[in-house]
Amino acid sequence: MNSTRTALITGGTGALGQAIALALHDAGHRVIVTCRQNGPAEQAWLTEHTEAGRPFLLYAVDVADYDSCRQLADTLVADGHSVDILVNGAGITRDASLRKMPRESWSAVLRTNLDSMFNMTQPLIEGMVNQGWGRIVNISSVNGFKGAFGQTNYGAAKAGVHGFTKSLALEVARKGVTVNTVSPGYLDSPMVDAVPADVLESQILPQIPLGRLGQPAEIAALVAFICSEPAAYLTGSNVEMNGGMY
Known part of the structure; x- marks a missing residue:
């Protein structure tokens, strides 16, 4: 087959999603990104990249909803x-200690971060199996393995992502489709920007041996490799990139 593939990235207009879109575009692939709603801000984002020579395609979808x-x-x-190529990257946080967590916060995170694995992958995987080639990359998190105070919902969902990966990888390994998890640490992104500066400086950065936040482009380069031909022997793996944090 031609080396040019079509890649779809959920959460593609977020900080990490945009970086992955750029990396896969630079690797020569056609890139489709999805977002929760296709409004003026999303159209402006699409126009900006199109004018810069990156003709991304943008589709709206609710990854928490199977239909x-x-x-x-x-x-x-x-x-x-x-x-x-499917990159399941959409995700949200609704942090609170379990004792204070509203049921809606639990459900929203599990639906968006974990149910989305099934919702997005099942309708698309048959095409990969039929053609004998495919790459699925599921974005988890260091906190899915390490745990984090106030993130029982997020940690449960992100740990579940890798359980999904391991089992699906076994199902399609002989079909030319690889399935892997990437677990970033704390990234320089709006999600981390929402953390109070004193918490970041006193509690988060001291846990990271490299002493800094990760860059989305660093994670994106890893994802691009996993989606490449030379990574064909990598499947069922969780690849961590967290600055030595865990």
């Missing part, structure tokens, strides 16, 4: 797209 994901898959087929 929305199935509709997206049907729309992609109708538009002539066959997805070869």
Whole structure:
């Protein structure tokens, strides 16, 4: 097959999603990104990249809703797209200690961060299996393995991401499809920007041996490699990039 593939990135307009979109574009792939809603801000983002020579395609989908994901898959087929690479990157946080966590915060995080693995992957994986080639990269987190105060919902979902990866990798290993998890540490992104500066300086950075936040582009370079031909022997793995934190 041609080395040019079509990649779809959920959460593609977020900091990490944008970096992954750039990395996969630079690797020669067609790139489709998804967002929760396709409004003026998203259209401005798309126009900016198109004018810069990165003709990304943008689709709206609710990854927490199976019917929305199935509709997206049907729309992609109708538009002539066959997805070869899927990066499940959409995610949210709703932090609180378990004793104070509203049920809605638990459910929202589990639906968006874990149910989305099933919702997005099931409608797309058949095409990869049928063509005998595919790459699925699921974005987890250091806190899915290390744990973090106030993140029982997030930690449970992100740990579940790798359980999903391990089992699916076994199912499709003989079909030419690889399935891997990438677990970033704390990144220089709006999600971490929301952390109070004193908490970042006193509690988070001291845990990171490299002494700094990671850059989305560093994670994106790793994802691009996992999606490449030379990474064909890598499947069922959790690849951590967290500055030595865990």
